[in-house]
Amino acid sequence: MCGSSLYVYPMQCAEEIYPWARAISAEVDRRVELQIVASGAVPGAGIDIPSIVLASPVFAESEAEATAALALLETCPVRDRATIAVPYAPSDLDTWYAGVMSNYPTGYRYGTDNMWTSATAEELMPGIRRILETMPPHPAHFLWLNWGPSPQRQDMAYSLEDEIYLALYGVWQDAADDDSHGDWARSNLAAMEHLQTGVQLADENLGRRPAPFATDAVMAELDRVRSVYDPAGRFHSWMGRV
Structure with missing residues (x-):
């Protein structure tokens, strides 16, 4: 079964939420x-004020298992300041897709970037403060995705991952705002680059901020395969490769 929890906090709770997360x-x-x-x-x-939303889907065999799996999120140190708190509710994939995509409207202009990290909260918070202080108006947003410790995986081409995934989405409509909004994502994550272990090939910005997306061993294997099947270099190499 599919369910979820939902908590909404004022942006002023950031100093407690991110270290706890x-x-x-x-x-x-x-x-x-x-x-x-x-x-x-x-x-x-x-809600029309700056806010932090904790939205967490869960897949479990029963409602009791789902509720138990989500219980940890009730330990947030500012739980009593939540403007919305739904510890568990049944859900479905259609509802989740609609909710997620409401952050990515069509017909808008986008400037994005992301990073994997295992940095501590103390190391991350200066950059997070800067992200929140400089964030353009909604629907621009900052995503923190908990990845957690992952098992070792064999033969994984996109072979970089880490405990936390951070992604920034500058989203705006008017071309006149390109200069003020367009570099928000890239510049903030460039300032945190010393904390990254790489990027995810998803909503990255390789054209303007090259960053590793695979291990050196995997990239060496790619070069070996290319030398066999594309010795003349007809196919373009990965954009932004470092």
Whole structure:
């Protein structure tokens, strides 16, 4: 079965939420995807002030298992300041897709970037403060995704992952805002680059901020295969490769 929890906090709770999220990252049940989204508003919930949303889908065999898997999220140190708190509710994939995609409207302009990290909360918080202080209006947002310790995987081409995934989405409509909003994601993560272990090939910005997305061993294997099947270099190499 599919369910979820939902908590919405004022942005002023950031100093407590992110260190707590980092502290529990290894304890989050593998059936739960802890997503933390900070934005200037949450229109879907009727909230028009800067807020931090903890939205966490869970897949379990029963409602009791789902509720137990989500219980850790009730330990947030500012739980009593939540403007919305739903520890568990049944859900389905269609509802989740609709909710997630409300953050990515069509017809808008986008500037994105991301990073994997295992840095401590103390190391991450200066950059997170800067992200929140400089964030453009909604629907621009900052995503913290708990990945947790992952098992070793063999033969994984996109072979970089880490405990925490951070992604920034500058989202705006007017081309006149390109200069003020367009570099928000890239510049903030460039400032945190010393804390990254790489990027995910998803909403990255390789064209403007080259970063590793696979291990050196995997890239060496790619070069070997290319030398056999594309010796003349007809196919373009990976954009932004470092």
